[in-house]
Amino acid sequence: MSEDGTAEGTAEEVTLGRIETEVALLMRLGEATRRATGTAEHRVLDRAAYVILRHLDSAGPQNVSALAARLNLDGSTVTRQVSAMQRDGLIARAPDPSDGRGTVVSPTPAGLHRMAAVRAARTRLYGDILADWAPADRDTLAHLLHRLNEALETRTRR
Amino acid sequence: MSEDGTAEGTAEEVTLGRIETEVALLMRLGEATRRATGTAEHRVLDRAAYVILRHLDSAGPQNVSALAARLNLDGSTVTRQVSAMQRDGLIARAPDPSDGRGTVVSPTPAGLHRMAAVRAARTRLYGDILADWAPADRDTLAHLLHRLNEALETRTRR
DNA sequence: GAAACTAACTGTACGATACAGCTATCCGGG
DNA sequence: CCCGGATAGCTGTATCGTACAGTTAGTTTC
Numbered sequence: 001m002s003e004d005g006t007a008e009g010t011a012e013e014v015t016l017g018r019i020e021t022e023v024a025l026l027m028r029l030g031e032a033t034r035r036a037t038g039t040a041e042h043r044v045l046d047r048a049a050y051v052i053l054r055h056l057d058s059a060g061p062q063n064v065s066a067l068a069a070r071l072n073l074d075g076s077t078v079t080r081q082v083s084a085m086q087r088d089g090l091i092a093r094a095p096d097p098s099d100g101r102g103t104v105v106s107p108t109p110a111g112l113h114r115m116a117a118v119r120a121a122r123t124r125l126y127g128d129i130l131a132d133w134a135p136a137d138r139d140t141l142a143h144l145l146h147r148l149n150e151a152l153e154t155r156t157r158r
Numbered sequence: 159m160s161e162d163g164t165a166e167g168t169a170e171e172v173t174l175g176r177i178e179t180e181v182a183l184l185m186r187l188g189e190a191t192r193r194a195t196g197t198a199e200h201r202v203l204d205r206a207a208y209v210i211l212r213h214l215d216s217a218g219p220q221n222v223s224a225l226a227a228r229l230n231l232d233g234s235t236v237t238r239q240v241s242a243m244q245r246d247g248l249i250a251r252a253p254d255p256s257d258g259r260g261t262v263v264s265p266t267p268a269g270l271h272r273m274a275a276v277r278a279a280r281t282r283l284y285g286d287i288l289a290d291w292a293p294a295d296r297d298t299l300a301h302l303l304h305r306l307n308e309a310l311e312t313r314t315r316r
Numbered sequence: 317g318a319a320a321c322t323a324a325c326t327g328t329a330c331g332a333t334a335c336a337g338c339t340a341t342c343c344g345g346g
Numbered sequence: 347c348c349c350g351g352a353t354a355g356c357t358g359t360a361t362c363g364t365a366c367a368g369t370t371a372g373t374t375t376c
Contacts, residue, residue: 011293012285012293012296013281013285015293015296015297015300016281016284016285016288016296017277017281018300018304019284019288019296019299019300019303020277020280020281020284021212022300022303022304022306022307023184023188023303024208024209024212025209025307026181026184026185026303026306026307026310027184027185027188027189028209028229028230029230029307029310029311029314030181030185030310031185031333032230032314033310033314048363048364050182051182051186054179054182063323063324064323064324064325065322065323065324071186072186072187072190073363073364073365074364074365074366075323075324075325076324076325076326076327076364076365076366076367077363077364077365078324079324079325079326080325080326080363080364081363083325096323099322099323099372099373100323100371100372100373101322101323101324101371101372101373102322102323102324102372103323103324103325119175119178122178123171123174123175123178125313126174126177126178127170127171127174128313129306129309129310129313130174130177130306130309133305133309135169135170135173137302137305138170138173138174138177139173140298140302141177141302141303141306142173142176142177142180144295144298144299144302145177145180145181145184145299146176146180147291147295148180148184148287148288148299149180149183149184149187151287151288151291152184152187152188152191152287153187155191155283155286155287156187156190156191189364193364193365206332206333221354221355222354222355222356223353223354223355231332231333231334232333232334232335233354233355233356234333234334234335234336234355234356234357234358235332235333235334236355237354237355237356237357238332238333238356238357239332241356254354257341257342257353257354258340258341258342258354259340259341259342259353259354259355260341260353260354260355261354261355
């Protein structure tokens, strides 16, 4: 069965294979797009930095390890990431008043501003890309992606 | 306008913002999933290697630069990637008969086998994750992702 | 209050990628 | 037919994101 890498069996499997293919492709394209867009003006807001700001914005200031757990990243990665972000004035670190070991990370206005700018740019990009899509299709895509992520997330945390 | 990073204006923008959010999230989760799954047995089939095999399988043997163009990667990256894959017996290199500068890369049976195994594992994973989805929703997701990728791709190549 | 635990940081390593520079080959105009 | 510009692939080098292991300082438990 598919030793040659081509056809699958049931219709279900075909659909799953297509989803697998498209997700893999999307990740490649997304990478390429991020590389192509961000590097110029916005620098630094590469990868995790953006997601960290997004998360701080939506979930409020929090400790490094909370961030790491939430983002499925190693603590050391987050430490370095926030160090770089602090250097660039995007976040501020303060000792956690309720735990002497902890460090509370909060976004600075500049960080939020930068995040909003990147977000707006990306939203514009998607608006451009999906220009000829029916609004209903966009809605459906957003909805299904959300469900997919939820499913993936609960799966990951096990 | 969203200097604070929260609400957007029109309904269109809200949807686009959600798509942007979900795509970003998906990329993070996808990375985490790949890291969690692949590293054990299949090694080596990290990242690009899998996509390279997929592409060789579906589009046939081809030159390094054709691969690079198709995958939005630098030629040097692909060179190193296929070197590693050759070392691991996943692909074979042969001089291009029609162009003395070129090197034709083709998958080996072992490479195709490996690819099929990873693909089957991922398909199984998606089947697991999407276990309680209606077949119609899966179809729609596959379809919309495909359209999204097409749109992204034509956009990228400009 | 000592032992076990935990938060953050630091050292080190690896993988994926890009860019610049090199060599070998190709092709089109004089 | 040969010479100069283009192209294919490779190598050197740099960067970024990440992980794992170890360190230090503070916390919790008995």
